[in-house]
Amino acid sequence: MISKAVKWKVSTALTLTAVVTAAGIGWSRSLSESETTPSQFKPGLFTQYLSSFKDNSGWIYAIALSPDGKTLASGSSRGLIKIWNLQTRQLVYTLKAHSDAIESLAISPDGNVLASGSWDNRIKLWNLKTGILINTLKGHADDVKAISISPDGRLLASGSTDKTVKLWKFPEGKLLGTLPDTDWIQSVAFSPDSKILAIGSENGTIKIWWLDDDGNYTLTGHSGPVKSVAFSPDGKTLASGSADKTVKLWQFTNGKVMHTFTGHSGPVLSVAFSPDGQTLASGSYDKTIKLWNLKTGELMTNLAEHSKPVWSVAFNSQDTVLASGSADETIKLWPVPVPLATQVNSPAPEVEATPSEIISPGEIAQLNRKLYDKIDNNWRSTPSFNTSLVYRVTVNEEGVITDCQPLNQAAADFLQEVSLSSFRKVAPQPKHFSQFKVVFKPSGVIEVSPWDGWR
Numbered sequence: 001m002i003s004k005a006v007k008w009k010v011s012t013a014l015t016l017t018a019v020v021t022a023a024g025i026g027w028s029r030s031l032s033e034s035e036t037t038p039s040q041f042k043p044g045l046f047t048q049y050l051s052s053f054k055d056n057s058g059w060i061y062a063i064a065l066s067p068d069g070k071t072l073a074s075g076s077s078r079g080l081i082k083i084w085n086l087q088t089r090q091l092v093y094t095l096k097a098h099s100d101a102i103e104s105l106a107i108s109p110d111g112n113v114l115a116s117g118s119w120d121n122r123i124k125l126w127n128l129k130t131g132i133l134i135n136t137l138k139g140h141a142d143d144v145k146a147i148s149i150s151p152d153g154r155l156l157a158s159g160s161t162d163k164t165v166k167l168w169k170f171p172e173g174k175l176l177g178t179l180p181d182t183d184w185i186q187s188v189a190f191s192p193d194s195k196i197l198a199i200g201s202e203n204g205t206i207k208i209w210w211l212d213d214d215g216n217y218t219l220t221g222h223s224g225p226v227k228s229v230a231f232s233p234d235g236k237t238l239a240s241g242s243a244d245k246t247v248k249l250w251q252f253t254n255g256k257v258m259h260t261f262t263g264h265s266g267p268v269l270s271v272a273f274s275p276d277g278q279t280l281a282s283g284s285y286d287k288t289i290k291l292w293n294l295k296t297g298e299l300m301t302n303l304a305e306h307s308k309p310v311w312s313v314a315f316n317s318q319d320t321v322l323a324s325g326s327a328d329e330t331i332k333l334w335p336v337p338v339p340l341a342t343q344v345n346s347p348a349p350e351v352e353a354t355p356s357e358i359i360s361p362g363e364i365a366q367l368n369r370k371l372y373d374k375i376d377n378n379w380r381s382t383p384s385f386n387t388s389l390v391y392r393v394t395v396n397e398e399g400v401i402t403d404c405q406p407l408n409q410a411a412a413d414f415l416q417e418v419s420l421s422s423f424r425k426v427a428p429q430p431k432h433f434s435q436f437k438v439v440f441k442p443s444g445v446i447e448v449s450p451w452d453g454w455r
Contacts, residue, residue: 079118139175196211
């Protein structure tokens, strides 16, 4: 690590606040028939759905499957929730749940509680078996775009266009804390061990929060809003779908992009891992669902039976069914052959080559010195902040800064003032790179050291 006292000038940070709102909605019961179509597909491949439920309640923004795979919930643009029995293919009941669109649904790990998030700023908890309203969570000041229940069943996270993520005790509904952001929240997801929360934003960034100690950092790489995030079943990989029409796989603990899938022709609205972790499904505004083989990076299957954008996709826990919800007001169930990993249907998509990390101690030491000198030569002002600013800085083999990510809120607030991002070279992704931790301290000390993770 290289450390030296220098001085620079920064501005004050902004504080975001939220307005509390509240309301209550009742529910009603109705029945509808589902359209069932025999599946026709070649062995090891599927291209046509098993069943299609005609919802007739507006765009289907959200679907959720119960842990036992027997029940499906759908949420629509008209604020209605419908509960479907997947064994009988019948509608069980309809809830007049919200006064505006429902963009997110989640079912508790025990299968007893359904949570719904709406553009009416509210989150509601329902008894999944009876449809009775259990609780209404009030705290967001704008649309609730995304919700997620932790796998241990103890927390609920909600993201909103009020630029905050709120953490609630589940199912009691007590507000435990608020995580601020700098833009609208589009997606949230818990890691399998319930210790990490991924947050996708309108500005194309993904923030990773460790909930046990509030450590956080930001992943950058998308050029459009991050509409969906999902952790792999083993918790080692994060998938993100974006309005930039790509799906990215992240080794999120070090910020590396493992693959970028570029097969969609419209914004990617939803991503979901198969329970065996071998396959990723992506639903898009281009009306298709694509299945990606995560071992080979190949596009396995392209499903194009929906007539309008596909807003939500989800696998059942048995790896036998993929469900999709669409703006065409239908929910489709697709048969999943076994094993998924052996399917091949289309040529491999364009996949960005993953740059290699520089591992030579000598090269790393030289780049460390070059980076430090570059920063040292440009700062001669007086610091005005009272907490350390921490950044992860990526340089190529020539020592050119290619990326700079703030790792705490203060670092994000003062990024423009310290001007680290101004060094960033607008160029293609480097073939070789090294990462460093850069710390600006209130005392005027700058520290630059090889990156070894951030907790």
